[in-house]
Ligand code: SF4
């Protein structure tokens with residue numbers, strides 16, 4: 001299988017050996033609740049290189065990454081990796097990705113962390129910071145300047 | 156064991172799920188001060204493990220995960236990421252570059268900029284693995300001693316990323332793991348070794364792309380534990396806890412049955428049994444009905 005994306009990519013299993021046996025879909029929690037979400041169908045589309053059709057579908061983001069399909073597949077096709085491959089393809093082509101992911105990338109480059117530090121409420125609606133809890137301020141990466149440079153390069 | 160272990164807390168617990176960092180610190184310090192051969196330290200120079208963005212920016216993911224390994228290697232330490240996402244991220248990255256000299260060379264090229272180098276000497280531990288294989292159930296029993304609050308039936312939630320995919324290095328049998336149950340029993344509780352949905356997902360990764368789907372998946376998981384007669388559900392993962400505990404009310408509101416199940420971190424309940432104050436374990440942040448369990452500790 002030739003790689004269609006540049007740079008690092010998870011070892012892509014061979015979808016051509018898929019039995020179309022449905023085992024992946026039968027154990028998939030997302031498939032249980034969402035009619036259109038069918039891991040074996042992603043694999044089939046991939047096999048027939050009908051990529052354009054499938055990557056335009058919003059539901060390709062509905063995989064919970066539980067990896068049961070990888071463990072269930074008798075042919076080592078790894079449907080979750082196929083799905084991840086499609087997601088990466090969407091991102092590499094500059095098509096819209098769920099907002100939450102864009103936020104996280106921005107945050108990581110900015111601060112080293114995927115999320116901004118929060119004040120949290122407890123059961124009695126009292127709010128606490130890290131400092132209040134004796135955890136001290138959020139530890140900044142000591143090499144943040146260099147790290148930022150590297151991450152921008154990999155973006 | 157003389158090698159030290161660096162505890163890597165990860166983004167989610169560092170910025171929101173503070174109870175994990177708090178309870179983990181309290182409990183591991185208790186073991187460290189009693190047993191000389193145990194030695195945990197705080198991770199220096201932390202940044203994201205890359206897991207949350209792996210399916211958008213795979214190169215960024217690989218770099219971020221590998222730099223954690225390289226930092227641990229620089230200190231001559233092993234690595235204990237206390238979040239399932241971070242654990243899988245680092246374990247998978249290690250597997251990828253250890254078996255691929257080309258990627259290793261590329262990563263090392265980038266690591267130079269941060270003054271780091273990766274050769275693959277660091278071992279990665281999961282929290283359950285650390286409690287079971289390094290601390291051991293015997294030492295847990297010893298430290299707990301005579302303290303008892305009677306039987307509590309516990310459903311253990313490993314979380315998907317602890318043991319899947321199964322082709323990566325594993326600390327327990329991914330098809331029917333038992334180590335979490337063993338360390339729960341060592342506290343003096345009764346784990347339910349098989350309950351419906353034991354190996355199912357909590358739904359947390361779906362909260363970014365599709366929250367309603369995430370809540371449904373979480374509801375299915377909690378219903379399984381309820382049906383088994385569990386009094387308490389335990390996990391070690393901050394994403395799973397946020398989902399099963401913090402979002403339990405939302406889950407219940409879209410479920411057919413009412414869902415009411417105390418959910419805690421393993422480190423929180425162990426800390427309670429060891430006599431620590433619930434607030435020092437961050438138990439005031441749990442939103443599920445943990446008061447049912449806390450009452451048992453009031454004398
Ligand atoms: S990917 Fe694997 S489990 Fe799914 S249909 Fe194909 S062979 Fe069966």
Ligand code: SF4
Nearest residue numbers: 028063064066067069
């Ligand atoms: S990893 Fe994704 S596709 Fe595979 S079983 Fe889990 S939710 Fe379904």
